[in-house]
Amino acid sequence: MSARQHDPRERALTPATTPRLVVKIGSSLLVAPDGSLRADWLASVAADVAAARAAGQQIILVSSGAIALGARRLGLKKGGRASLEDAQAAAAVGQVALAAAWTQALEARGLTAAQILLTLDDLENRRRFLNVSATLERLLALGVVPVLNENDSVATGEIRFGDNDRLAARTGHAACADGVLLLSDVAGLHTANPATDASATLIPHVASITPAIEAMASGSGSMGTGGMVAKLAAARMATAAGVALAIADGRGLHPLARHQAGEPFTLFSPARSARGRKAWLAGRQRLHGSLHLDEGAVAALERGASLLAAGVIAIEGDFARGDVVALVGSQGPVGRGLAGYDAADARAIMGARNEAHAAILGHAARAALVHADHLVLL
Missing domain, CATH: 3.40.1160.10 (Acetylglutamate kinase-like)
Incomplete structure (x- = not known):
């Protein structure tokens, strides 16, 4: 104000x-x-x-x-x-x-x-x-x-x-x-x-x-x-x-x-x-789920980085790859983006570092859970 x-x-x-x-x-x-x-x-x-x-x-x-x-x-x-x-x-x-x-x-x-x-x-x-x-x-x-x-x-x-x-x-x-x-x-x-x-x-x-x-x-x-x-x-x-x-x-x-x-x-x-x-993305009203982030992940997004699975501490909703999800920090919503994984795979790699994703999923993993090009901060 x-x-x-x-x-x-x-x-x-x-x-x-x-x-x-x-x-x-x-x-x-x-x-x-x-x-x-x-x-x-x-x-x-x-x-x-x-x-x-x-x-x-x-x-x-x-x-x-x-x-x-x-x-x-x-x-x-x-x-x-x-x-x-x-x-x-x-x-x-x-x-x-x-x-x-x-x-x-x-x-x-x-x-x-x-x-x-x-x-x-x-x-x-x-x-x-x-x-x-x-x-x-x-x-x-x-x-x-x-x-x-x-x-x-x-x-x-x-x-x-x-x-x-x-x-x-x-x-x-x-x-x-x-x-x-x-x-x-x-x-x-x-x-x-x-x-x-x-x-x-x-x-x-x-x-x-x-x-x-x-x-x-x-x-x-x-x-x-x-x-x-x-x-x-x-x-x-x-x-x-x-x-x-x-x-x-x-x-x-x-x-x-x-x-x-x-x-x-x-x-x-x-x-x-x-x-x-x-x-x-910023104007979307209908969201398919929420990704809850730790403070390090929120800070990385503020610097323009993609969202990595290692920074996600909780996931809500049943979403498919490409659906719009909310990005939520400790103080509330910080942004939204297009999910790079469906909800089941996202939960499987939640909190894990990128080098562990292939072994967890059984196939080649993507670089980010939500890519910087496909997210917007609020």
């Missing part, structure tokens, strides 16, 4: 600092409590997007709101979230309305909208991730504004992001974006919940997501599913892949313009820069 005060404009995700920006729109911003669309607010966002595009900034929108809009049209209770079936039905109906609303608002500003609906598997599977990346790249090159949402009509608990904050962070990876802006119903991360604690103060800059920072997270009370805990998870995903992430107040008109003008917000700065496969 930064103690030094600063001009918020220094870190705002402006066209000059952030040529490609992902902007996430929460349900509580786009949809009124009665389930109706906030048309004036939407029109102001479209105007902001047009201004950003005119200034040379490419914008990708990640928009919630389909379930809320669909629930109103179908007359469903609890905003369409009374059951999984209700939510899926509401999403199917509401997504049509949501796409139409964005199309109309952007067309009024001379912009073309494109709709992309994604599930978790679309970005967890490496080949499909690359397909999404290529599609976004082409749309942006054509001057189109992509509008993304999770495909809630088919997503279930096992194959979903769970909130669009994390989808926005993952989209930042896929689009090779320079920043992600989460427009919310709060101005950013506070020392306590500002809705219940008058002494809560805004944290303007987070250089590292520490346990103290995580302890400050609290629910936002919004219509959507992404409270501050989800936003911190998104920030961790984005910054691990070298993408800056900001949380800003989106409740008033022209929220993007207000952010870029320097209205208070919280910025999470990336500690490292990762691209390509390493950025994809």
Whole structure:
């Protein structure tokens, strides 16, 4: 956390600092409590997007709101979230309305909208991730504004992001974006919940997501599913892949313009820069197991070395070679990577030096349990 005060404009995700920006729109911003669309607010966002595009900034929108809009049209209770079936039905109906609303608002500003609906598997599977990346790249090159949402009509608990904050962070990876802006119903991360604690103060800059920072997270009370805990998870995903992430107040008109003008917000700065496969690894949500490391192994990874079996003290999970596993030190997760062995062979050579591996396994061994080229530190 930064103690030094600063001009918020220094870190705002402006066209000059952030040529490609992902902007996430929460349900509580786009949809009124009665389930109706906030048309004036939407029109102001479209105007902001047009201004950003005119200034040379490419914008990708990640928009919630389909379930809320669909629930109103179908007359469903609890905003369409009374059951999984209700939510899926509401999403199917509401997504049509949501796409139409964005199309109309952007067309009024001379912009073309494109709709992309994604599930978790679309970005967890490496080949499909690359397909999404290529599609976004082409749309942006054509001057189109992509509008993304999770495909809630088919997503279930096992194959979903769970909130669009994390989808926005993952989209930042896929689009090779320079920043992600989460427009919310709060101005950013506070020392306590500002809705219940008058002494809560805004944290303007987070250089590292520490346990103290995580302890400050609290629910936002919004219509959507992404409270501050989800936003911190998104920030961790984005910054691990070298993408800056900001949380800003989106409740008033022209929220993007207000952010870029320097209205208070919280910025999470990336500690490292990762691209390509390493950025994809950093953003993975689905892990197949965990490798627990001794202090020597953690130190070796920090120096850029591969993970050797000798530094592994415990293994969890049933994974195959090539699956993504978590790398865990004594203080918690330190990274993730592609396993060079399946779980059974990894357990067999755990703690053993490389020269002993062939005798233990009965065949020629690989040099590393996780190669440096196939791991990323968090």
